[in-house]
Amino acid sequence: MPRPFVFASSVPLLKHVFHFATLLGIWGQPVFAIPMVYNTSVPTTLTDTCAKALLSDVSCDPTVRNFHPGFYYPPKTLERACTSTCKDSIDAYWNAVQSSCGNETLTASFDLEASVLIVPGTYKYLYEYICLQDSGRYCNNVAATAAAIADPGNSRxxxxxxxxxxxxxxxxxxxxxxxxxxxxxxxxxxxGPALASMSAYESMTSKCGVTGQPLTTTTIGFYTEEPVVTPAPCMGKKYSIQPGDDCYSISRSQGVGTAWLLSDNNLASYCDDFPTSGDLCIVNTCKTYTVKPKDTCGGIAKSANITIPQLKAWNPIINAGCYNMDRLNGTQLCISAPGTEWVPPSVTDLPGATVTTPAPVPTDAASGSNTYCGRWYKVKKGDYCNLLVLKFAISMEDFIFLNPAINSNCTNLYADESYCVQAVGDINTYSGKPGYITTPTGAIPTAIETPFPARPNATAAPYERLNPSLPLAKGTRDGCVHYFDGADYQFNLTDTDWHSNCEVAIEVYGVDPESFAVWNAGLGNVSQPECAFKEGFRYCGSYYLQKDDVESENPTPTMPPDTTTTAATTTGPSPTSPTMTGQPSTCNKWHTVEQGDTCDTVTQKYGLKREEFLAWNPSVSSDCSQNFWLGYAYCVGVEGTTPPMTTTTTNVPTPRPTKPPAEWTQPGIAENCVKWDRATSGDYCAALAERNGITVAQLAEWNTALGANGSKCDTQFWLDYYYCVAVSG
Structure with missing residues (x-):
């Protein structure tokens, strides 16, 4: 690659031969002949004619070669440098390079190939800019005066x-x-280009009332090789843009997320400069939802019966905190997996290569390795046990069994020693393995005797486990110091400040919500009101010992004290969040709307009727679609009203109606269904099937939306939907 071009003014004086002849002009001023470019800076890729033109002298004061934009020069310097002789000489220099170099290029900034005219053009521009005059004044001096007044002592x-x-x-x-x-x-x-793009000149002339001096722009000839782009074949279906179409209407009619439509067709984000004609490729189709003002990730996910992580995964346009929802108004989001359904590839079982005879024992065999070995491997520097077991398809347990000198952590694997990496035949027939049988010697007996010594049957009564362990809940890790039964945390939290039983457990065990969520990944977002525990399963209360673990290993779950005031007071508390207008001055109880809240969840939480809630919060529309805002406080109690009575509830199994509402079922349910179960938070196909004493295959057979043998359970098993769990006949 040719070296980038360097202007003469940036090369040290000692690196070139500076020749000038001083001639006396008619006014007694010296006239100089200076080179603008040095021989060491001319690219070797240029022709001799072009190089000679670049190296020609210019009749200007040496200061001209060092003119710099933004610098201020004394009037005497400008009078000496800004002459008609210099201007004519620079113009001639530019014309000579143009005629001698033609379309030749040199490497400029950013490795771009530019016309050689960039060299004389830069000097020509700097001369015109520094020597610019108006009414006999040098504009450089006018700018210097303005700068000195604005910032005294800092003149360039x-x-x-x-x-x-x-x-x-x-x-x-x-x-x-x-x-x-x-x-x-x-x-x-x-x-120049930046000022032009900002319309700075047009703005200034308009402000100052200057007319008759329009802006004319020039460009530099940059040459870049345009890559030949071969359009990829459409992997979906083609759609021809119709008159009146826009990206919103197309994504809505074609059932594709708006962001997916733009991405799959290499179009600008947020529908900027959307084409009005041509063909589009529709690839990632899905079930869509139109984003409305004030929508949130939690609200959309809840209405679509999906999780927030699913919503984000299916719509990468949504940022991590869901903070850009306001920019997605009117667009289509995917509320089902985009694209074609993934079909797992068929797996063909390859016959294993069984070694029937032992391999020769190498002289560098590791000490203690089993010599009855089907294959040896000489360890190289950089090898480690996990690499070997993957490379030779052997389990770590079997590798250590064949090479007993290896410790359990496999930290003593030595280079340049050979280790056994494959057994002869079935390794389970080796001595020390469960399938090992001793080979009889002498005459073969008429009956096969057991190789194990005869031992009497155990007669001691088995010890009775007083507290048999419950199965771990889905996503709950093992190895925790403290576990608890989900049945112990089924409190009725009505009229309390607690959002969920998960929050109660976190407080009881004194752990942070983030750690609790990691230990119990199946709970999802533990800060959401719908976070709950399932009875009959264990959950991790603490993975490590707490400093208060002195008297008991498992704290008894109790309800923390309720700080909510339920009796009416004469002066109600002030809300801690912004409020709407029209709320009564006698309000003595407030609720701040959180992610996932709706009017129904709020009224249910406080035991109110919808009419009461709307009467106390008149700014909220009757269908709660307007002025019910996240982070705002709403009145849920006023003086003179009786707070709803708190009753103790006992958890009962999810109701199983004989015929659930059609909107809460999926197509493909068995006609002879006689029993239903509703999917609750934390449920999955296997859990619902186990709860009803059936297999996943039966569940999928009676609910075909779940796919054969439950193959679609990951995407088609929806929260709050009813599923058939028993059929007649």
């Missing part, structure tokens, strides 16, 4: 550190500023 290039007293600040609409900005914005060099 040590010029005009102090402003003479009585100096009048230049007018912001001074024609010098207008002309300078016009020259900058119309140029392709330095900040």
């Amino acid at each position: 290039f040590n010029y005009l550190d102090a402003v003479p007293s009585g100096t009048v600040p230049p007018d912001p609409c001074d024609m010098c500023f207008i002309k300078s900005l016009r020259l900058q914005a119309g140029s392709p060099y330095f900040d």
